[in-house]
Amino acid sequence: MTRTTYYTAMTLDGFLADEHDSLDWLFVQEQDEQGPLNYDAFIKDIGAIVMGATTYEWILANHVDKGEPWMYDVPTWVVSHREHRRVEGADLRFAQGDVAPLHDQMIEAAGGKDLWVVGGGDLAAQFAEAGRLDEVICYIAPVTLGAGRPLFPRRFDFRLAEVHRNKAFIAARYEVVGPRAA
Known part of the structure; x- marks a missing residue:
C-alpha cells in the first residue's frame, strides 16, 4: 500500500527555516548519514514527490543555479499559484x-512506491x-530560531x-491521527 510521508527536519522550537x-x-x-530513519533508506522507496513553491525556489537557488543537476529522478509536483521556470530534463509538473486529486495523480505516477511531501509545512x-x-518523519535539531516557517x-x-538518536538529531516517526479539536 502506498504511504504518504512528510519527511523533513526542524529546529527544537518547530521551524523548518x-x-x-x-x-x-x-x-x-x-549526523550519521546511514543512521536511523536516514534519507538514503527513505528515498529508495519513493515513487513521486510534491513540494511547495518556496521549497522549489530554494532548490533552484541553492543547487540548480549552482550547476548541480536536478536532484530527483521521480515525477515531482510543485504546488503554486504562480508561474515558475522549469529545469531541463526534470519530470516536473x-x-x-x-x-486530493493531486494525491491520486501522484499515486498513479508512483507505480506502487510511496509518496514524499517535501515541504513546506x-x-x-x-x-x-x-x-x-500517513506519517511525518522528522529530524529535530538542537537549535532554536525564534521565528520562521x-x-x-x-x-x-x-x-x-x-x-x-542520530548524533546531534532526534529522529522521530509520527503517525497522523487527525485534526485537533479547538
Whole structure:
C-alpha cells in the first residue's frame, strides 16, 4: 500500500527555516548519514514527490543555479499559484488547488512506491486535512530560531511510532491521527 510521508527536519522550537527561508542551521549539525530513519533508506522507496513553491525556489537557488543537476529522478509536483521556470530534463509538473486529486495523480505516477511531501509545512498540512498524509518523519535539531516557517501550521494530533538518536538529531516517526479539536 502506498504511504504518504512528510519527511523533513526542524529546529527544537518547530521551524523548518528561518524568516528568510535559510536552512543554514541544518547543514552544520552532525549526523550519521546511514543512521536511523536516514534519507538514503527513505528515498529508495519513493515513487513521486510534491513540494511547495518556496521549497522549489530554494532548490533552484541553492543547487540548480549552482550547476548541480536536478536532484530527483521521480515525477515531482510543485504546488503554486504562480508561474515558475522549469529545469531541463526534470519530470516536473505544476499544480494548484485541492490536493486530493493531486494525491491520486501522484499515486498513479508512483507505480506502487510511496509518496514524499517535501515541504513546506502548509502543504503537508493540506495533505493531512484532506486525509492524505500517513506519517511525518522528522529530524529535530538542537537549535532554536525564534521565528520562521513552522513545521506544521495547523492543529493536529500525531502518535509517536518510532524515535532514535542520530548524533546531534532526534529522529522521530509520527503517525497522523487527525485534526485537533479547538
